[in-house]
Amino acid sequence: MNDKLSHSGRAVGQTVKTGVLAAFLNTVLIIFSFSCIFPLIWMFYSSLKSVTEFNKDIIGFPTQISVQNYINLLTNSDYRILPSIINSVRTTVISVIFVVVLGFIVGYILSRIPFRGNRLLYVLFLMGMLIPIHSLLVPIYVIFKRVGISDHWYTLILPYVAFGLSLAIFLVDGFLKSIPTALEEAAAIDGSSFTRTLFQIIFPICKPILTTVGIITTFQCWNEFSFALVLLKNPKLQTVSLALTQFSGQFSTDYPRIMAGMLLTMLPILIFYFVFSKQIIKGMVAGAVKG
Amino acid sequence: MLNAIRPKNRVIFGYLFFPILLYIFSVFVPLAAAAYYSLFEWKGGPKKTFIGIDNYLTLIKDSIFWQSFGHNVFLVAACVVGQIGLAFVIVLVINSRLVKCKGLHQTLSFFPSTISAVYIGFIWMMVFDYKRGLINWFLTFIGKESAVKVWLNEPQTIMIVVAIPLIWQYIGYYMVIILSAISSVDKEIFEVSEIDGANAIQRAIHIVFPLIKRTLLVCVTLCVAGNMKVFDHIYAMTLGGPGNESNVMALYSYQMSFQRSNMGYGSTISIGIFITSLLLIGGVQLLVKAYTKESEDY
Numbered sequence: 332m333n334d335k336l337s338h339s340g341r342a343v344g345q346t347v348k349t350g351v352l353a354a355f356l357n358t359v360l361i362i363f364s365f366s367c368i369f370p371l372i373w374m375f376y377s378s379l380k381s382v383t384e385f386n387k388d389i390i391g392f393p394t395q396i397s398v399q400n401y402i403n404l405l406t407n408s409d410y411r412i413l414p415s416i417i418n419s420v421r422t423t424v425i426s427v428i429f430v431v432v433l434g435f436i437v438g439y440i441l442s443r444i445p446f447r448g449n450r451l452l453y454v455l456f457l458m459g460m461l462i463p464i465h466s467l468l469v470p471i472y473v474i475f476k477r478v479g480i481s482d483h484w485y486t487l488i489l490p491y492v493a494f495g496l497s498l499a500i501f502l503v504d505g506f507l508k509s510i511p512t513a514l515e516e517a518a519a520i521d522g523s524s525f526t527r528t529l530f531q532i533i534f535p536i537c538k539p540i541l542t543t544v545g546i547i548t549t550f551q552c553w554n555e556f557s558f559a560l561v562l563l564k565n566p567k568l569q570t571v572s573l574a575l576t577q578f579s580g581q582f583s584t585d586y587p588r589i590m591a592g593m594l595l596t597m598l599p600i601l602i603f604y605f606v607f608s609k610q611i612i613k614g615m616v617a618g619a620v621k622g
Numbered sequence: 623m624l625n626a627i628r629p630k631n632r633v634i635f636g637y638l639f640f641p642i643l644l645y646i647f648s649v650f651v652p653l654a655a656a657a658y659y660s661l662f663e664w665k666g667g668p669k670k671t672f673i674g675i676d677n678y679l680t681l682i683k684d685s686i687f688w689q690s691f692g693h694n695v696f697l698v699a700a701c702v703v704g705q706i707g708l709a710f711v712i713v714l715v716i717n718s719r720l721v722k723c724k725g726l727h728q729t730l731s732f733f734p735s736t737i738s739a740v741y742i743g744f745i746w747m748m749v750f751d752y753k754r755g756l757i758n759w760f761l762t763f764i765g766k767e768s769a770v771k772v773w774l775n776e777p778q779t780i781m782i783v784v785a786i787p788l789i790w791q792y793i794g795y796y797m798v799i800i801l802s803a804i805s806s807v808d809k810e811i812f813e814v815s816e817i818d819g820a821n822a823i824q825r826a827i828h829i830v831f832p833l834i835k836r837t838l839l840v841c842v843t844l845c846v847a848g849n850m851k852v853f854d855h856i857y858a859m860t861l862g863g864p865g866n867e868s869n870v871m872a873l874y875s876y877q878m879s880f881q882r883s884n885m886g887y888g889s890t891i892s893i894g895i896f897i898t899s900l901l902l903i904g905g906v907q908l909l910v911k912a913y914t915k916e917s918e919d920y
Contacts, residue, residue, distance in 0.1 A: 353720035360715055364730040367794060370745045371733075373756070389754050433641040440634055452642070459649055461903070465851050465872035466896040469879045469888045470652035470659065493648030496641060525629035554738035556854045557872070561880065572740040576858065579744055586754055593741060604736050608729045611736070616799050620840055 378591035385587045400591035411566065412595050415574035420599060421484070422570060423552040426491040430548045431541050433492065434499025439533060442504040443512070453504070459497030465557060472561045482565050490562075491552050499544045502618060506540035546607075546614040553600050571596040653896070656889045664886035677890035687891060690862075690869045691898055696781055697788060697870070698849040698902075704789035706841050709796035714826050716797070717804060728801070731794030739791070743858025746787040750774050750859075774860055777867040784859055784868050788852065796841050803837035804830065839910045846906050850899040871895045 377385055378400055380393040404412050441453045471490060475481035480489070514536070518528040534541075556572045563569060569577070575596055579589045604611060660678070663671040681687055712731075716724055734742065749756045750773040758770045773783050815829050831838075853872040856862060862869035862877065869877075875895060879888025 349720065356715050356718055356721050360712070360721060360727050363712060364727045366790075367731045367734050370749070374745070386754060389756070389759055433644075436637050437641050440637060444628060444634060446631065446634060452638075455650075456645065459645070461900065462649060462653070463847075463851050463872075463895055463899040465853055465875065466656065466892040466899075467649065467652045468872070469875060469885065469892050470655040471648065472879075473659065473885065474652055474655055489644065490648045493645050496645055525633055550736055554736075554740075556738065556740045556857070557876070560857075561876070572738050572854075575740060575744065586748060586751075589744070589748075593744065597737070597741065600736065600738075604733065605729075608732070609725075612728060612732050612798055615736075615795070616802050619795075619799060619844060620802075620837065 374590040374594055378587050378594055380587050382585045382587055389586075400588045401595065403588070404592055404595060410578055410592065411569060411574050412592060414567065415569045415571045416596060416599060418484070418568055419553060419570040419596075422487050422491070423549055425485075426488050426495065426552045427545050427548045429488070429492040430495035430499050431545050434496055434544055435503055435534065435537060435541060436529070437496065438500040438503025439507060439529060439537075441500065442507040443515070453500075456497050456500045459494065460501065464494055468557055468561055471558070475562060481562050482568065484568060486562050486568075487552075487555075487559055487570070490558055491548075491555065495544075495548045495551060498547065498618065502540050502544055503537060506537060510536060542610065543614040543617050546611050547618045549603070550600070550615070656892045656896075659886055659889035660893050662886045664884075666883040666885045670886070673886075677887050680887065681890050681894050686866050686869065687871070687874060687894060689866055690871045690874045693781060693868065693870050694850055694852065695902070697785055697852055698846050700782075700785040701789055701792070701849050702842055702845050704785070705792045705796050705845060706800075706838065708789070709793050709800055709841075710831075710838070712793065712797050713800045713804065714822070714830065716801065718822075728794075728798055732798055733794065734791045735795035737791070739854035740858045742787050742791050743855045746855075747774065747859050750783060775864050777864055780860065780864065780868045784856060787859070788849070788855055792845075792848075796845075799841060800834060800837060803834040807833050835914070839914065842910065843903070843906060847899075847903055850895075850902060871898070 373390075376392055377389070379396045379398065381395075381397060381399070384393065384395075404410050408414075437456070441449055441456075467490075472481065475486065475489075480486055514532055515528055518532050523532070554572070555570075559570045559573050560576075563573065566577075575593060578592050582588050661672060661674060663673045663676075715721065716727055721727075748754070752758060752770075752772045755773070757773060761767065761769045771779075774780065776783070811829060811833070812825065815825050851872055852870050853876070856868055856870050856873050857876075860868045862873050866874075871891070872895060875888055875891035878884050878891055
């Protein structure tokens with residue numbers, strides 16, 4: 332009905348109505364987006380307060396900006412802020428490299444080269460996406476301990492790479508289906524070896540999908556918590572989420588300090604997200620929909 | 623045709639050997655090990671006693687396990703409605719011609735889904751805190767002191783309280799997925815329907831919804847799989863408490879194995895998680911398939 336009325340008396344009525352609607356919709360969205368980012372803002376300005384000031388007024392801006400929390404955290408080596416960041420970066424970078432390279436190789440072979448057991452292997456790798464990883468928590472702990480590979484710097488890399496491979500192989504396989512085989516044939520005729528063709532010709536072509544794989548794996552490894560909790564006992568090896576749980580247990584009432592610690596350990600991934608947010612959103616969505 | 627340039631078996635084997643070994647060692651060996659250990663009474667020490675299926679009989683009668691399973695199912699339901707439902711509504715808003723700064727809204731609302739679940743848990747623990755939390759501050763601010771509560775210690779509402787961070791974290795994620803599905807639909811369909819006089823709500827139900835149904839079903843599957851493995855949020859916020867009122871399967875298996883060091887029964891719970899999750903995900907998939915088939919018939 333409304334629409335019909337505005338057809339006749341267009342000009343003024345319509346503009347006012349649209350204006351009100353536009354204001355309303357924009358407000359709704361701004362409130363929503365703000366709620367997504369507000370905890371981060373709240374944590375940031377609260378971390379610049381002292382604990383007494385925070386307890387008096389949890390929402391107000393700091394009257395006196397103090398970076399004492401940050402100085403304490405970074406100078407006291409008991410909190411392991413910097414070492415835990417280094418551990419997380421190392422684990423994540425190595426895992427991502429392995430997932431991308433191995434996912435690419437296995438995905439390519441399974442997609443292009445026929446051999447006995449090819450489909451069986453493909454199904455085996457895809458099953459990894461179905462298996463609820465938390466059902467592997469206890470047995471992986473037992474096996475890793477038995478074999479003597481728990482509590483080392485490389486311990487987490489093994490399960491992270493294995494769990495990441497399934498999606499990587501699936502995405503690479505799907506991507507290669509849209510790429511004609513003519514290039515490989517031409518390369519072979521020119522006398523290029525399998526290995527050379529694989530890395531110098533196919534690898535660059537697969538860059539878009541490998542970027543997606545890399546982005547998804549980066550967030551998975553950086554954010555992973557339960558396996559780190561179970562497999563690492565040595566405090567020197569702690570990743571950021573582990574360091575955070577310990578640290579916030581220690582200062583359960585000192586919120587500004589916990590917030591400062593959270594922000595410091597979030598920094599690498601925060602920068603990564605806000606610099607590459609467009610590619611990251613695109614990559615994560617592509618991975619989710621296809622996977 | 624590719625056979626001419628097919629590499630030798632030796633080369634293929636060389637490339638596949640390491641990844642297959644690693645994968646089997648980290649996925650299938652543990653799975654088999656869990657099935658094996660689940661048949662023993664084993665407190666983590668050197669002594670293991672074979673007890674057959676006794677652990678499974680205990681599991682079937684274990685009220686805490688089924689309570690935790692119920693909490694997982696509750697979270698699945700809450701998140702399907704909360705995440706995908708709200709995301710759909712917000713997508714309709716953001717897709718309107720009248721809205722500005724769409725890219726910025728996407729970047730900001732997607733942000734929480736990239737943060738570690740443990741951090742999300744800690745952030746919300748602070749939000750729900752009794753003395754220093756934002757919720758109670760807000761309730762006092764609007765003059766509703768009577769509603770102030772120790773949120774993380776209320777057995778009746780705890781599941782809703784722990785569901786909120788989960789829902790909040792992933793709305794932006796599903797929003798972006800749905801947006802990308804809509805943007806792949808021909809714009810003319812929307813314009814024509816607008817000219818024909820369909821209002822916004824009619825357009826949403828009769829035009830947008832059917833067009834992106836497939837994507838919505840993908841979202842539901844993702845949502846089910848994601849919430850069957852909830853662990854980090856609950857670990858950070860309540861550790862399953864008060865009592866077991868917010869416990870979930872993965873956390874229960876962790877507590878049983880590592881805090882009560884009952885490795886045998888912990889393995890049984892692991893197998894329980896494996897079976898219940900697969901059944902639920904499989905069941906949802908079947909429902910989804912039946913549903914899409916049915917609606918394609920007309």
